Amino acid sequence: MMRPVALLAVALCATSSLAFLTPAPRPVRSRCGVRARILHMSGVERNPNFGKLMGGYLFPEIARRRSAFLEANPEAKIISLGIGDTTQPIPPHILSGLVHGASKLGTPPGYSGYGPDQGVKDLREKIASTLYGNRIDPDDVFVSDGAKCDIGRLQVMFGKNVVTAVQDPSYPVYVDTAVIMGQTGLINEQSRQFDGIVYMPCNPGNDFFPDLAALPQRPDVIYFCSPNNPTGVAATRPQLEALVAYAREQGSVIVFDAAYAPFIRDPSLPKSIFEIEGALECAIEVNSFSKYAGFTGVRLGWTVVPKQLKFRDGSSMHADFNRVMSTTFNGASNIVQDGGLAILDKEGLAEIQILISYYLANAAKLRATVEAMGYKAYGGDNGPYVYVDLGGKSSWDVFSEILEKAQIVTTPGAGFGPGGEGFLRLSAFASKENVDEACERLQKVMVKGPVPWMAERPGRASPSSRGNRVFGQSVAGPNGI
Ligand code: PGU
Numbered sequence: 258m259m260r261p262v263a264l265l266a267v268a269l270c271a272t273s274s275l276a277f278l279t280p281a282p283r284p285v286r287s288r289c290g291v292r293a294r295i296l297h298m299s300g301v302e303r304n305p306n307f308g309k310l311m312g313g314y315l316f317p318e319i320a321r322r323r324s325a326f327l328e329a330n331p332e333a334k335i336i337s338l339g340i341g342d343t344t345q346p347i348p349p350h351i352l353s354g355l356v357h358g359a360s361k362l363g364t365p366p367g368y369s370g371y372g373p374d375q376g377v378k379d380l381r382e383k384i385a386s387t388l389y390g391n392r393i394d395p396d397d398v399f400v401s402d403g404a405k406c407d408i409g410r411l412q413v414m415f416g417k418n419v420v421t422a423v424q425d426p427s428y429p430v431y432v433d434t435a436v437i438m439g440q441t442g443l444i445n446e447q448s449r450q451f452d453g454i455v456y457m458p459c460n461p462g463n464d465f466f467p468d469l470a471a472l473p474q475r476p477d478v479i480y481f482c483s484p485n486n487p488t489g490v491a492a493t494r495p496q497l498e499a500l501v502a503y504a505r506e507q508g509s510v511i512v513f514d515a516a517y518a519p520f521i522r523d524p525s526l527p528k529s530i531f532e533i534e535g536a537l538e539c540a541i542e543v544n545s546f547s548k549y550a551g552f553t554g555v556r557l558g559w560t561v562v563p564k565q566l567k568f569r570d571g572s573s574m575h576a577d578f579n580r581v582m583s584t585t586f587n588g589a590s591n592i593v594q595d596g597g598l599a600i601l602d603k604e605g606l607a608e609i610q611i612l613i614s615y616y617l618a619n620a621a622k623l624r625a626t627v628e629a630m631g632y633k634a635y636g637g638d639n640g641p642y643v644y645v646d647l648g649g650k651s652s653w654d655v656f657s658e659i660l661e662k663a664q665i666v667t668t669p670g671a672g673f674g675p676g677g678e679g680f681l682r683l684s685a686f687a688s689k690e691n692v693d694e695a696c697e698r699l700q701k702v703m704v705k706g707p708v709p710w711m712a713e714r715p716g717r718a719s720p721s722s723r724g725n726r727v728f729g730q731s732v733a734g735p736n737g738i
Contacts, residue, residue: 306439309451315429315672316340322657323666330664336691336698338623338683339666341486341641345615345688347551347596348608354599355555358592372588375579376400376559380594383601384559388544392531393561397575399582400589400597403558404516404545405430408480411512411541411560412438414574414581415478422455422476424467426487426670426677428514431480449675458676461635461646465490469503479504481530482514484521487673487682488644489620489636491526497533504539510566510574511540516558519549520613521639537563541574548641548686549609549616550600557593616641619692620685626696627683643683644670652681663698 312318319339327333347355361367375381381398385391401407408430415421417439423431435441435454442452450456455476457467465488481500484491492500504511513530521528530540545558566574589597599605620637627634627645637643647655652669659665659681668684670677687695 304437306437306441309436309441309443310433311444314433315668319656319666319668319672322660326660326664333664335660335664335666336687336695337666338685338687338692338695339668341548341684341686343548343551343553343612343616343686344691345551345612347555348605348612350602350604350608351550351596351599354602354605355592355596357599358595361595362592369591372591372594374583374586374588376589377591377594380597380601381559383598387601387606389529389531389561392529393537393563397561397563399560399562399578400594401558401560401582401586402556402589403547404514404543404560406586407543407558407560408512408514409434410581410585411543411578413585414577419477420453420455420474422457422472422479422509423674424459424465424481424485425450425456425675426459426673426680427480428482428486429673431512432674449671449678456674456676459485459488460676461633464496465635466492466496466499469499475507476509479509479511480514481511482516483527484517484640485636485642486514486517486640487642487668487670487677487680489638489640489642489682490644491521491523491639494525494527494533497527497530501530501533501536501539505535508569509539511536513540513542514544515542516545517548517640518544519609520617520641522617523639526639531561538565541566541578546597546600549613550596550605551612552593552596555593555596557589557597615689616685619687619689622692622696623683623685626699630700637685641685643685645681645683647679647681649679652678655681659699659702663695663702665695665698 313321316339323335323337323339327335362369375396376399378395380400381395384398384400385393385395399407401410412434415438419440421431421435421440423435432451432454436451441454444451455472455474457469457472457479459465459467465485479500481492483497500511503509511530513536515529518528527533530536530542533540540563542561543558544560546552547556547558560578562575562578564573564575568574568577600609617638620641620643624634624637624643627643632648633646635644635646647670652671656667656669659667668682670680670682673682685692
């Protein structure tokens with residue numbers, strides 16, 4: 258049988274009008290010398306699950322809109338309160354761990370190649386003792402290149418036949434990976450929910466904790482993030498006790514995402530699901546050094562899969578996760594694991610407290626600023642995100658309005674699921690100077706009447722929208738804001 262590419266080449270030679278062959282990625286010279294644009298197709302069938310996803314992943318989409326704005330307004334001084342990416346340098350003691358890890362590779366005794374798949378023993382032990390007070394077994398720790406990657410690997414382990422539940426709103430990776438794995442049907446255009454996923458509404462009305470008794474279906478795997486992205490709110494002990502009790506009763510497994518745990522300042526709030534009795538038999542925890550050691554680019558995280566966890570047939574989840582890791586991952590970088598050991602030294606732990614305080618001070622300022630403008634806001638005290646109630650406005654519209662008028666990138670709540678519509682997430686991971694400036698800009702944008710700073714700033718778009726409130730209830734702008 259003729260391959261699609263060969264067929265295409267025949268078609269190219271047979272016709273002089275090639276306009277129907279759009280879109281055409283690159284010009285090539287065909288065998289009969291016609292210079293044409295050809296559409297190169299493989300014979301590989303597309304994974305149909307990708308067709309179910311609505312557009313691209315959230316953060317690249319935001320980056321695309323930011324770039325488009327910058328292209329149209331090259332002099333714009335954009336401030337990002339969008340993606341939760343750290344901005345402050347890695348502190349000296351932690352950095353010395355990375356340097357040590359790198360330089361020992363240049364010596365015969367210090368050199369190492371592939372490491373243990375699960376991560377170096379010292380680091381697993383130090384994670385278990387320093388961060389979990391030895392509540393977990395070091396053998397249950399899988400050191401990795403980050404929490405996001407581990408969520409993907411957990412989905413590979415669970416396969417396509419599980420029912421996934423998510424907080425709504427939630428970090429989009431849980432839903433997107435469930436879709437890619439084939440766990441879902443299509444999205445419902447009306448509800449904006451994927452068929453086959455259990456959405457657990459979390460909003461101010463229920464203290465951001467779902468009504469578990471009201472879930473429409475028994476979930477197999479419950480993704481639960483605390484402190485939460487995007488709401489910035491951390492679950493209380495009684496809430497997590499209720500979650501664990503529910504999971505045990507239903508035979509569900511919780512995947513607890515604790516990527517922001519050290520931001521918790523209220524001592525009554527649990528930092529790990531394993532602080533809750535009974536969790537070792539029903540919970541996995543994904544975690545990361547990204548957000549408080551400046552490791553978003555360095556990449557180091559871990560997942561705890563207790564050996565007590567079993568599938569319905571009695572087989573071990575730990576064994577299957579180990580199989581996924583050893584088959585698809587070759588261990589976290591040895592250099593980076595030395596950095597991880599330094600984070601967990603006394604000096605490293607003190608250094609991360611300084612970074613966390615820095616970002617939490619930013620969060621407090623952002624929250625106070627929007628509250629002073631008359632808006633209800635949540636989070637920011639035990640987590641690095643401030644979640645602003647837009648009073649019924651479309652979050653993508655407000656996102657665009659703020660980008661255009663204040664040159665600030667934010668994240669629309671709708672990007673985190675239908676339950677996030679009407680809210681805006683502000684990330685505290687900017688520099689203090691940028692947060693100060695962003696707060697000033699937001700306040701000015703909200704002033705009724707002409708806004709002086711807009712006229713001063715060169716290169717800004719759309720003077721027609723001058724004087725409208727961004728969040729406000731006052732003058733309606735071009736897109737109804
Ligand atoms: N888990 C949660 C809840 C997160 O919010 C993030 C990052 C991660 C895991 C990723 O951790 P790593 O260990 O660095 O892999 N969320 C950021 C960044 C966006 C993204 O796509 O990861 C955010 O802005 O929501």
